[in-house]
Amino acid sequence: MKYDVVVIGGGPAGMSAGVESSRNGAKTLIIERNPFLGGILKQCIHNGFGLHYFKEEFTGPEYAQKFIELVNKEKNLDVLTNTFVTKIDGTNVEITTEFGKKVVEAKALVLAMGCRERTAGNILLTGSRPSGIFTAGEAQRLVNIQGKLPGKNVVVLGSGDIGLVMARRLTLQGASVKAVLEINPTTSGLRRNIVQCLEDFNIPLLLKTTIFEVVGKNRVEGVYYGSVDERYNKIEATKKFLPCDTIILSVGLVPETDLIDMQINPKTKSVFVNDYLQSEKEGVFVCGNVLHVHDLVDNVSMEGALAGKNASDYALNRLKKGKQYALSHSTEISYTVPTMIHSGEGTAVIKFRVRTKITKSYFVLKNAKGEVVAKKYVMACLPGEMQTFEVDRSLINSNLVLEVAGL
Amino acid sequence: MQKVYDVAVFGGGVVGAMIFSDLSRAGYKAVLIEKELDVATGMSKANSGLVHAGFDAKPNTLKAILNVRGNKMYPAVCKRLGVKLKNCGAFVVGDNLDAVKELYNRGMQNGVKNLFVLNRKELLSALPNISDNITCGLFAKDACIVDPYLLTICLAEEGVVNGGAVALDYQTSSVIKKGNAFEISGSRGKILARRIINCAGAGYNDIASLIGSEQYQTEFRRGEYYVLDNSEGNIVPSTVFPLPTKAGKGVLVTPTVDGNILVGPTSYESDYDTKTTDFGLQDIRAKVPLMLKNVNLSKTIRVFAGVRVITGDDFIITNSKKVENVCNIAGICSPGLSCAPAISEYVIKKLLGLEYKAKADAVKIKPYLRLKDLSITAQNKLIKQNPDYGKIVCKCEGISVGEIVDAINRPIRPVTMDGVKRRIRAGMGRCQGGFCSDKVARILAKENKMKIEDVVKEHKGGYYLFGDLGGR
Numbered sequence: 001m002k003y004d005v006v007v008i009g010g011g012p013a014g015m016s017a018g019v020e021s022s023r024n025g026a027k028t029l030i031i032e033r034n035p036f037l038g039g040i041l042k043q044c045i046h047n048g049f050g051l052h053y054f055k056e057e058f059t060g061p062e063y064a065q066k067f068i069e070l071v072n073k074e075k076n077l078d079v080l081t082n083t084f085v086t087k088i089d090g091t092n093v094e095i096t097t098e099f100g101k102k103v104v105e106a107k108a109l110v111l112a113m114g115c116r117e118r119t120a121g122n123i124l125l126t127g128s129r130p131s132g133i134f135t136a137g138e139a140q141r142l143v144n145i146q147g148k149l150p151g152k153n154v155v156v157l158g159s160g161d162i163g164l165v166m167a168r169r170l171t172l173q174g175a176s177v178k179a180v181l182e183i184n185p186t187t188s189g190l191r192r193n194i195v196q197c198l199e200d201f202n203i204p205l206l207l208k209t210t211i212f213e214v215v216g217k218n219r220v221e222g223v224y225y226g227s228v229d230e231r232y233n234k235i236e237a238t239k240k241f242l243p244c245d246t247i248i249l250s251v252g253l254v255p256e257t258d259l260i261d262m263q264i265n266p267k268t269k270s271v272f273v274n275d276y277l278q279s280e281k282e283g284v285f286v287c288g289n290v291l292h293v294h295d296l297v298d299n300v301s302m303e304g305a306l307a308g309k310n311a312s313d314y315a316l317n318r319l320k321k322g323k324q325y326a327l328s329h330s331t332e333i334s335y336t337v338p339t340m341i342h343s344g345e346g347t348a349v350i351k352f353r354v355r356t357k358i359t360k361s362y363f364v365l366k367n368a369k370g371e372v373v374a375k376k377y378v379m380a381c382l383p384g385e386m387q388t389f390e391v392d393r394s395l396i397n398s399n400l401v402l403e404v405a406g407l
Numbered sequence: 408m409q410k411v412y413d414v415a416v417f418g419g420g421v422v423g424a425m426i427f428s429d430l431s432r433a434g435y436k437a438v439l440i441e442k443e444l445d446v447a448t449g450m451s452k453a454n455s456g457l458v459h460a461g462f463d464a465k466p467n468t469l470k471a472i473l474n475v476r477g478n479k480m481y482p483a484v485c486k487r488l489g490v491k492l493k494n495c496g497a498f499v500v501g502d503n504l505d506a507v508k509e510l511y512n513r514g515m516q517n518g519v520k521n522l523f524v525l526n527r528k529e530l531l532s533a534l535p536n537i538s539d540n541i542t543c544g545l546f547a548k549d550a551c552i553v554d555p556y557l558l559t560i561c562l563a564e565e566g567v568v569n570g571g572a573v574a575l576d577y578q579t580s581s582v583i584k585k586g587n588a589f590e591i592s593g594s595r596g597k598i599l600a601r602r603i604i605n606c607a608g609a610g611y612n613d614i615a616s617l618i619g620s621e622q623y624q625t626e627f628r629r630g631e632y633y634v635l636d637n638s639e640g641n642i643v644p645s646t647v648f649p650l651p652t653k654a655g656k657g658v659l660v661t662p663t664v665d666g667n668i669l670v671g672p673t674s675y676e677s678d679y680d681t682k683t684t685d686f687g688l689q690d691i692r693a694k695v696p697l698m699l700k701n702v703n704l705s706k707t708i709r710v711f712a713g714v715r716v717i718t719g720d721d722f723i724i725t726n727s728k729k730v731e732n733v734c735n736i737a738g739i740c741s742p743g744l745s746c747a748p749a750i751s752e753y754v755i756k757k758l759l760g761l762e763y764k765a766k767a768d769a770v771k772i773k774p775y776l777r778l779k780d781l782s783i784t785a786q787n788k789l790i791k792q793n794p795d796y797g798k799i800v801c802k803c804e805g806i807s808v809g810e811i812v813d814a815i816n817r818p819i820r821p822v823t824m825d826g827v828k829r830r831i832r833a834g835m836g837r838c839q840g841g842f843c844s845d846k847v848a849r850i851l852a853k854e855n856k857m858k859i860e861d862v863v864k865e866h867k868g869g870y871y872l873f874g875d876l877g878g879r
Contacts, residue, residue, distance in 0.1 A: 033799070033802065082798065084799040084802070084805075086799075086805060096790075096797055096799055096807075097797050097798075098790065098794035098795070098797040098798050099790070099794070099797065100786075100787040100790045100791060100797060101783050101786055101787055101790070101797070116837075116838050116841060116842070117838070117841050119708065119709075119837075119838065119839040119841060120709075120839070121634065121707055121708045121709035121710055121839055122707060122708065124683075124685075124688055124707060124710055125710075126682070126683045126684055126685050126688065126710070127682050127683065128680075128681065128682045129681075129683075129711065130864070130865075130866075130869055131863060131864035131865070131866075131869035131870060131871055132869075135841045137841065138840075138841050138842075138844065138845065141845060142845055142872060143876065146845060147875055147876050148859070148860075148872045148873075148874065148875060148876065149872060149873040149874060149875070149876055150872050150873065151872075151873060152873055173876050173877070174877075212685075213682070213684075214682075217866060217869075218863070218865075218866040218867060218868040218869035219868060219869050219870060234685065258802070258803070258837075
């Protein structure tokens with residue numbers, strides 16, 4: 001099998017990349033391990049998707065369906081479901097299916113494998129290791145796909161969006177959600193989810209609080225929990241017992257880089273890319289949550305489209321780039337994607353997050369001489385919210401720094 | 408008339424399973440009695456997975472003699488079972504040359520071959536990331552790593568295919584001598600056996616009290632571990648120990664046969680409780696950099712703890728003086744795994760006075776199939792025969808539906824999710840089952856013709872989920 005572009009992953013990033021690549025004239029293949037396209041959207045049956053991309057509110061499966069229809073319309077676009085990529089070699093991939101293993105050759109590759117959830121082991125959750133500890137996504141799949149109830153008396157650890165959504169979902173299914181514990185002084189989920197999923201259901205949110213110890217031999221019987229100090233040390237004097245049969249973990253997402261053999265950026269836990277979303281490996285483009293974990297699927301779709309466009313241009317020998325410069329950032333900013341940026345034609349998109357809450361300031365992009373190349377006013381932004389900054393490539397002629405400046 | 412077994416073995420850990428298998432292969436009728444839902448659920452599932460060379464134990468102790476002998480026996484045992492054994496060697500490193508030499512001499516007295524005292528320069532060529540304070544070390548070429556739970560499972564299976572019986576989930580309530588046999592009563596009916604071997608690990612004294620045989624003062628010491636992602640698998644080529652102290656062999660760093668890294672254990676007095684603690688994990692975190700520089704604990708995928716059962720300085724392996732035809736095996740802490748084949752040989756030959764040699768028609772088990780260990784051609788051939796081998800369920804470890812189905816349809820069928828995990832590693836990888844445990848639970852339920860609501864993780868009552876939405 002030979003294609004111009006192969007996209008690994010049929011979630012929102014991969015579908016969008018595949019559609020864009022095909023529209024751009026490249027013979028494209030999307031490889032998906034599940035029996036269906038849509039990725040994790042399929043189990044996100046709550047609403048709130050698509051407001052930015054479609055200017056209309058959808059549930060996850062509805063949003064996915066919009067893209068599945070776009071995929072189906074494309075003549076240049078093939079889809080392989082129930083197919084696992086077991087190896088990446090340059091821009092070629094080894095796939096495993098019920099029909100055997102084989103190699104698919106491609107001129108360009110788009111990596112869109114999404115992310116995975118951090119586990120009890122990742123966060124060094126201590127105590128016993130009984131049945132009844134789920135990641136939020138796993139619990140969500142049990143409820144929304146399999147129609148099974150993972151627990152009746154639930155403690156949610158972490159305030160990630162899936163955890164908040166699951167607190168509501170389990171409450172609606174008759175479970176009692178005892179509390180959501182967040183070790184940080186601020187929540188990591190979206191504000192709207194705090195209101196709609198916790199406050200509307202009177203579920204207590206305890207900040208600067210975490211599980212000290214899991215109790216239970218066979219099934220979870222409860223947790224010892226309490227407060228932490230500024231350095232995240234557990235304050236023993238605050239320790240209390242909370243009976244429950246289930247712990248749901250919503251403690252962060254990590255890009256799914258299993259198949260990627262490249263240098264990893266410790267900040268994004270993924271690879272370094274330039275403003276064409278091209279990695280250090282020739283012909284390999286990266287987008288969506290495997291590149292950096294997004295807050296909104298709308299942004300994932302847009303990033304996927306950009307990767308699909310550039311990958312197909314690359315495969316068809318149409319990708320014209322100017323000179324490459326480095327993009328760094330000041331300490332108020334926790335990371336940027338990309339970390340390399342080109343001069344030339346068109347607009348480069350910079351995505352980033354701030355380290356702490358920023359109000360009434362400017363994001364400014366400075367060149368090597370310290371001159372402001374571009375700036376953007378920011379009313380207020382939180383670390384949980386991904387920021388976007390666009391810059392005209394014709395203005396770029398040196399290494400750049402992204403900074404926060406007062407008014 | 409009810410069948411009378413030649414031997415009843417209490418305890419489905421590595422020692423019990425080894426004895427059970429060896430007896431069965433020698434033609435005796437043996438029964439392995441285990442209180443949990445699966446074998447290998449106690450100490451045998453939660454240890455460092457090391458086959459020590461044998462330099463550490465005090466000369467002339469059972470620990471020393473059986474370790475050196477066990478180490479020699481391991482390759483043949485693992486080859487027979489198709490269980491991975493990796494002869495990667497072990498280093499002991501420190502800053503005290505006298506202590507290293509003492510270990511070397513002790514090893515020599517114990518009859519350990521292939522021991523080498525190394526200086527820092529020599530150590531650096533094998534372990535480029537040893538800490539700056541390390542000046543010398545010992546290399547034991549014969550040390551190996553093994554998968555301790557798969558080994559135990561395969562041994563128990565081997566006993567079964569050679570005519571033995573396994574009674575799982577068997578809560579023993581009484582053991583009464585009737586004529587020339589013991590009548591064992593428990594939650595799953597009566598078992599008659601002429602001889603009893605009590606190697607019930609943490610449950611030794613409970614069983615001994617039912618038999619009326621010797622009980623021993625027991626101390627439990629908890630050992631906590633970090634398991635690192637297989638991305639870290641190459642940080643050390645061999646097991647690396649610090650110089651031992653009174654508390655034990657110290658916090659080691661070792662590769663596993665499946666490509667992960669284990670860091671641990673701690674050693675604290677405890678109840679029989681396998682919980683992990685902040686204190687213990689912090690202790691390991693503080694100790695490791697004194698030995699190795701490049702151990703990245705932020706790559707942890709799991710933490711766990713096991714409990715050692717200790718009865719004094721040496722193992723207790725003896726015939727009971729109180730009750731005839733009862734053999735007491737107690738206090739099998741480290742290096743129990745290393746000694747297991749030799750303990751079995753010693754018990755069968757010396758203590759029971761039975762034939763140890765396997766019969767000519769002894770049967771081998773079918774080794775566990777892992778597709779990714781095969782060539783692409785061989786994999787494609789298998790997938791063609793059975794498309795389930797091409798349907799990957801556990802993405803982290805690359806395990807297919809077919810491999811899971813095979814792992815369930817074995818001489819001892821796993822009924823728990825952890826049982827599947829220990830057999831075929833589905834859920835053992837970096838996502839820790841986040842993506843696959845519901846699929847594994849469904850396959851397990853289907854193959855065992857049970858409802859998914861009845862599937863448990865490890866212990867009875869440890870249900871995976873609570874039934875359909877809306878209640879049942």
